[in-house]
Amino acid sequence: MKRRDFVGAGVAACVPLAFGDLALGVGGRRSRRAPWLLVPMDERQTNHLKAYGVLFRALKRGATGEWLLNYRGGSFLVSDDPVVLREAALDGVHVEPITASQEVDVRGTIAASNMDSVPLEKAPRVAVYVPPNTAPWDDAVTMALEYAGIAYDKVWDPEVLAGGLSDYEWLHLHHEDFTGQYSKFLLTASGSPWLREMVRVYERTAQALGFANPADLKKAAARAIRRYVEDGGFLFAMCTATETLGIALAAEDVDVAAAFSDGTPMDPDASARLNWERSFAFTGAALEPSPSVASFSDIDGHQVNHAVRRQPLGAFTLFNFSAKIDPVPAMLVQCHRNVIPDFYGLTTSFTRARLRPDVIVLAEEPGAPWVKYIHGNRGEGTWTFFGGHDPEDPQHQIGDPPTDLSLHPHSPGYRLILNNVLFPAAKKRELKT
C-alpha cells in the first residue's frame, strides 16, 4: 500500500454518515449518545501526551477513530468503549462522551472551517533505532512512547541491514551519528567509559557485519533507511540523526569521517564532492573539517558546540496548514500551542539556505536564517525531521538525568513527536498538493 496516498473515500464516508445522523437526529434523539468519545486536545485536556497512548492502544485493539484536524487543538474521536474510558481514567486523560446531536455540531463546524476529519484505521508498528550500548543522553521519542504507553521495538544496524525495517510502518532515529564519528565527541570526551564502550560496540558490529570501520557501516545503514522510505516507510528523525543521515547519504563514495573513525582523515575536498540528490532534505552544505569540533556541517543553524558560531535559543512557530488541502502537514503540526520555546541538540535547527526546494517547512523561527521542523516525500514514503534533542530540556548536557514526562504532560514539543507516531495510522487518500 502506498502510505502517503490518502483514500478520499475515508473522509467522504464519515461525512454522509454524520449528516445521515443529522437527518434522523431531530426531536428526542438529540440526547441519544453517539458511538464516539471525544478526546479534546485543547486547554481542557488534562494529559495531552497520554491521550495519544489511549488512542493508539484503542486502534491497536481494532477500534476506529478520527483525527479532527484543527478542531479544539487537534482532537480525536474514538469508538465509545469501556476499555477506552478505563484507560483514560487511569492515565488522567480527559474524554467527553458526546450525544448524536453534539457529533452533528462537531462535524458541521469542521465542514464550515479550516478543519477536517481524518479516519484513523490501524496503529502502525513502530521501530526505534537504538544502539545496544547505553549512551549518557536520553531519547525524546523513546521517552514519549514509554510515557504514552505506545509499544515499540528496538532495531539497530544488524536488523536494519538484514532488511528488518520492512516489518514496521514507522521508524524513529534520534541522536545517531551516521557519519560514524561517535557524534565527534571522541576528542572532547576522551577517557569517558561510555565513549569507550560506544567505540567498542560500533567497531565490533562493523567487523561482525563485514565492514572495514563504523563509518562504512553507518553509510550502509543510511542507505537501507533510504530504501525503507522509498518503499513506503514513515521516517521520523531528531537531533543529529537528521543532519548526519543526509551527509552519510550524500557522501556515499566520499570520505567524510575523521581519522579517529576510519583511520584516514576527511577528504579535504569532501564538501565539493557530495551528491545531495541521494539525500532527503538538504543540499549544498559545507562540512566541518575539524575533528575536534562537535559539529558536522553548516546545515545546523545553532552550532551549539562551537564557541564562536553558537546561536542563542529563541522560539519557533508552527505553520497553519489547510486541513482540507494539506492534511499531512496539518496532522504533523496539530498542537494546543502555536509558539514553542526552542531547545538545543547537536543539530538544533536547519539552515534555510541548505534546504532542498521541495522541503515543506512545518515550523520556523520567524526572521531567523533557520527552521525547526521539516517534512518531505521520497519515493513512496515520507520523512519528517525535528531539530533539537529534548523539548523539555533546552540545554540538555551529556550525563543529565532523563526528563520525567509526568512533570510535562502538556508539553507541546513532545506532542509534535507523538503526532508523527499517530500520523501513519491515518487512512490514506489522494493528496491534493
Added chain:
Amino acid sequence: MRRVRSALLVLSLVVLPELALAQSPLQLERDGRLAEASGAYRRALDVDPADVSALLGLERVLLRLGHLDSLRRYLTRAVRSIPTSEAVRELHFRTVAALDGDDSVAVVAAQWMASIPTSTNPYRAWAQWLASRGRLEEARAVIARGGERIGDIRLTQYGAQLAVQAADWDDAARQWARAVAASPELTASASTGLRRIPEERRAPVLRFLTTEAGPPGTWIAANLLAAWDRPGEGWSLLASALPNDESQAPVLLRRFADAASETGTSEGLRARGFALERLAELLRGPAADRARLDAAQAFANAGSLAGAQRMLDRVSVDRGESSREAAAAMATFIRVLADAGQVEAAANRFREWEAQLAPRDAERIRETIAWAWIRRGEFARGQALLGSDSTPGAHAVLGWIALYQGELATARHHFDAAGPYARERAEATRRAAMLVLLERVQVARHPALGAALLGLEGDKVSRAVAELRQAAERLGSSGRAAVLTVAGEAASKEGDAATAEAVLLEAIASDPQGPMAPSAEYQLATVYVSSGRTDEAIDRLERLILTYPRSALVPQARRLLDRVRGMVPNS
C-alpha cells in the same frame, strides 16, 4: 547673500569630516560605525605603526567586517618597528593562524621564538592552535621542545594541561607534580585537571603521586582523594606531608578544606574540620579564632561533638561582645548536642549564650531542645522551656507534647494555632497528617493513642505499631481506619512489609468507603512496590484511581503507576 551661503557650504564640507576624525575610533566602534572606526584606526597606525591599541582595535573591527586580511600590512610594519613586542607578535600569530595554513603558522611562531628567545608565549600559542584542531600530539611536541629550549616551568603547566586533554594520565600526573613543585599555588589547578581521571586509572596515578613525586605529589593526591569522595584518606595524606614553610601550608590547608567540604558528606566535613584546626595552629589572634570557629561549624555539621567542643573551648571570644561567627558556630553546636541526646548540656549552653544568639536562632534552638525533652518523655521540661512562647513554632511543639500525652483536643488547638508553615517543611507535613488523624478520631482524650504515637518517634517502632492497633480498637470506623493507616505507614517505613500489608488491609476493610481508604490503598501500593510485587501494586493503584477519582491522592497514584510500569524514569 549667495556668497555667504556658498561659504557656509564650503565650511560644512570641510568641517564635518574633521569632526568625524575628532571622534575616538573606539567610540565609533561602539556605535557600530565599523567602516569609520576602521579608517580612524588606520590613520592612527599611519602616524605610529607601533600603536598596539590601534592595532588591536583594527583587528576587532576587521574581524566584524570580514576583512581581517587587510590587517597584514599593518602587522608587517608593526613587527618591523617593535620586533620584541609580545603583543604585536601574538597578534601577528593570531592573524596568520586565522587566515593561513600550517606552514605559515609554523613560520610566524618560529620568528616569534627567534626574536624573543626567553618567551614561553610562542610555544603556548602554537600549541593551543594545534590542540584546538584536535592535533594534540603535535601540540604536546611543541611544548616539549619549548621546555627543552628555555626550561620555563610555565610550559610544564601547559604540557600537563595538554596531557589531560589527551587522557595521558601518567604524563599529566608527572607534569603537574613538576609544576606544583615549582609553584605550590598550582595545586588547585593540578587537582582540577586530574580529577577527570576515570575510576579504573586512578590507583596507579595515586601510587605515582604518593610514592615518586615527593611532597607536591602528595598535596595533589590529597586534593584528588577529597574530590573522589575519599576526604578522610586525603586528610591523612596531607597531614603527613605539610611543608614547614608558613606561607605555603595555609594555602594548602585552605584549599584542601574547601575541596573536602564540597563532598557534602560527614567524612568530608570532618576532614574540613581537621584541616581548619591545623590551619588555626599556624595563625595568630583573630585569624586563628576565625579558623577555629569555621572548624567548629564543620565538626558540628559532621555530627562530631568532641571536635566542635574542642574548637569552641579554644576560641578566645568575650561572650559579651561575641562575634557573629562565634554565635553561629555555637548555635550549630547546641543543636547538635540536643540532637545527640545531650539535652542537659545543650540546655546549659543555651542558657549561657541565649543573649548573644540571633533571635531567630534562639527561637529555633529552644524548639530543638524542647523536642529533645519530648523524645525523652520529659514533657514538663519541654513545656517549661517554651513557657508562654506564642510563636507558631512553639505552638507546633506544644501541640506534639499534648498529642503524646493523649490530650487530643489540646493538641488540635495548638496545631491549628501553629498554622501550616511553622518549622521545617517535613514537620509541617507530619503535623498536617496528624491534624487529619485527629479529625477522624473525634475524641478529646486518648492517652494510649498518644503513647503509641510517641513510640513511633523512638527506636521501638514495632511495639508502637502493635500499640496503635490496640488503640484503634476502641475507635469508630473512620478513626480506626485513620489510626491503622498511620500504623501501616510506620510498619512500611520500618521495612516490615508483612505487618504493613496486614494493617493496611485491615484499615481498608474497616471503612472501605471512608475518607482514609485512598490513603490506605496508596500506602499498600507502596508496600507492594518496595516488595517487588508489581502486579499487586498496579492493581491497588488502578483501584484507587478508578474508585476514588476525586481523591487528592489520584495524581500521586498516577505518578507511581507510571513509575511502576516503567513509563517514566526512576529518580
